Amino acid sequence: MKGIRALGRYFRDASKSVVRNFSLSLASISCITITLIVVSISIVISLNVENFAESIRKDVTVVVFLDNDTTKEEIKQIEEDLKKIENIDKMEFKTKQEAADEAKEDNEIFETVVDGWTEDTNPLLDSFMLKVKNVEIIKDTVKEIKKLPKINTVNYGEDIVDQLVTVFKVIEKVCIIAVISLIVVTAFLIANTIKLAIFSRKTEIEIMRLVGASNISIKVPFIIEGLFLGIIGSVIPIIITIYGYITIYNYFGGKILSSSLAKLIEPYPFVYLASLLLLGIGMLVGMFGSWRAVRKYLKI
Template sequence: MGRVWRHIKDGITGVTRHFALSLSSISSVTVTLLLMSIFLFLSVNISTITKSMEQSVQIHAQISNDFEEKSQINEIQKQIEQLPEVLDVKFSSKENELDAFIRANDSEDAESLYGGYRGENNPMLNAFLINAKSGDEIKDLSNKIAKIEGVYKTSYGGSGTTDFLGMLEQVRNVGFIIVVTLAVIAVFLISNTIRVSIHSRRREISIMRTVGATNWYIRWPFIIEGMVIGLLGAIIPIVISIFGYQYLYQATGGILISQMFKLVAVYPLSLQISGILALIGIVVGALGSLFSVGKFLRWSR
């Protein structure tokens, strides 16, 4: 146990001994984790919004008047349900379609204008409302359904919906690339800080090796130093993550633009992301240290 505390003490001493370099590394980790925090919040909320949009976008497949027998309708439904991209299928009768049309034309005159078409005069077609498993599959699925015998016409939210879902995915991908790049830079800066620390203690390390100290015994103080740098760099991003997201959520009432764009609740999301940031900071610091110490020990054999 005493050896562990010595490693921890030496690691913390290494941070304070070269504070200017440590501060540079801490700043790099802070910037990286701040951007990573934004990316994580964006990613979680984009995933939630995308899922919500995918569930709200339905394919509307109208059935030809020549296929009004129950057995024919059941056969069309069976063929649609067998498509691997389909999540669920719901039948909508002519009457339901007319009611939906009247509701869509929400005005005082809608009922008087179109209500008389109920019954035998109903010009609407029976239809199926289909939900896809993924928003990326809506266009292809719509085309497949349109080819089924008895389907008169298919429609959905259109290219605007699929393009918007694709744009959200691109934002998430670009954010991921930026964060990974910054994480690599942070590892490099921490590695340089540890290299200076190793250089100042090279005589001590040489003596330790002479008396039989193992490589891991030599490594641990520097690994802990890197972990401390990473953890210190995570403090500001964690504080901003918790209070910043809470402020955004309260300021917007948890809704962006419309009910479709609902933010994920502050808790436990902000605490989960804070834990991830602390862990990433520690891992980045440890990696930077391992690279430097490993290179030094190989070179000094």
């Protein structure tokens, strides 16, 4: 009962002092707001990049061409061997006749040429189309495939895939570092802003200590106040995130560069999750800032 009464008083005091020290609260709130907007933008960008990367990874196809003289038994054997390679996810066998048919459909120019081919004169090769589980170790997988007999060539758009893998790795790292450092910088920035706000209440803290308030009971209202500041400060970033993302998503029709690969993340529930994340960051950062700021006045 005593604890509940105390907690109720902490919340009341905290909300009172947000209002009473309005101009200073406003400084802290706008500080939180601005940084959370930047955090929000980096989160949206990094998650979308991660999403592009993921879809491209899934799209990478390794084509294994078999020698022209491979018998059906040998093809069976190769299929078995391929199944044993761990990184291979799905595979599909394509005969040279099927490859020829596809080529015909792709382009009319090929039509007459392809029609002239017979089973023996078809210059195309039988092939396996493979999907890999982890694109980052694709080189090793290809090496393993090449060790099998009757393999003519293995093709996976090496240069492009390699480049994409490196580029995405870099972008991901940059985004993670940006988000983390932004959050840390915000926490300290807010700590300083709140420190200014609390400095004007130095006497209040001093008197609280003099009349016998324990350090915890002094800290808690300030920390709750920081929590409130964090919640209020995250309102605008959340609104911007929700409406901004939905608008962008609709404007681009869900993809970027009109490529079917570079899809944006579906807005729902993504915007809600992002909002929750922002709210969480705002609350934590506000509490941390207050806690750091008030700590200074509780020594001696």
